[in-house]
Amino acid sequence: MSSESFNIINIRENKLLGRRELLVEAAHINASTPTRQNVREWVSKQLGVDVSNVFIRRIKTQYGAGKSVAEIHVYNDSKLARAVEPLYILARNLGEEGKKLLEEVRKRRNERREKKRKRKK
Structure with a gap:
């Protein structure tokens, strides 16, 4: 995470599903798109939650701009996350x-x- 900087753009509380839905912007000039693991660790540190409760839905990179936007779900309980998140999202993140x-x-x-x-x- 040397040349990457992250910034939380938006946080939305979804009380029905017991999660927070975040949009995080990652600036990575002259570097590759940050990995899911890097983004998960950064979000968990910022929000003070366990990494196992953070799930990256998508990382969309703007061509040639060195910016990415990630959609992230942060759950209150990891068991609830395993019940709600689709299987392919679990596989990508775990x-x-x-x-x-x-x-x-x-x-x-x-x-x-x-x-x-x-x-x-």
Whole structure:
């Protein structure tokens, strides 16, 4: 995070889902787009929450400008986050744990398909 600077543009409270929805601007002149992990760590430090409660929805980079805008959801409870956030968002943000979660879901889905095929025969 040497040449990156972050700035919170907007914070919106979503009480129904128990989360805060943030827009964060990242300036990264002459550097690549900041990683999800860098943004998650910065947001968790700024808001004083655990990194496991912060989920990056999207990082959109402006071509040639050295600026990115990230949409972020910060949950009060990580269990609620796992219930609300789509599986692909969890996989992107959780790293190895997310990959294991995806594999587990794929395995269950294939098992259900096999059961349906057996019933049809």
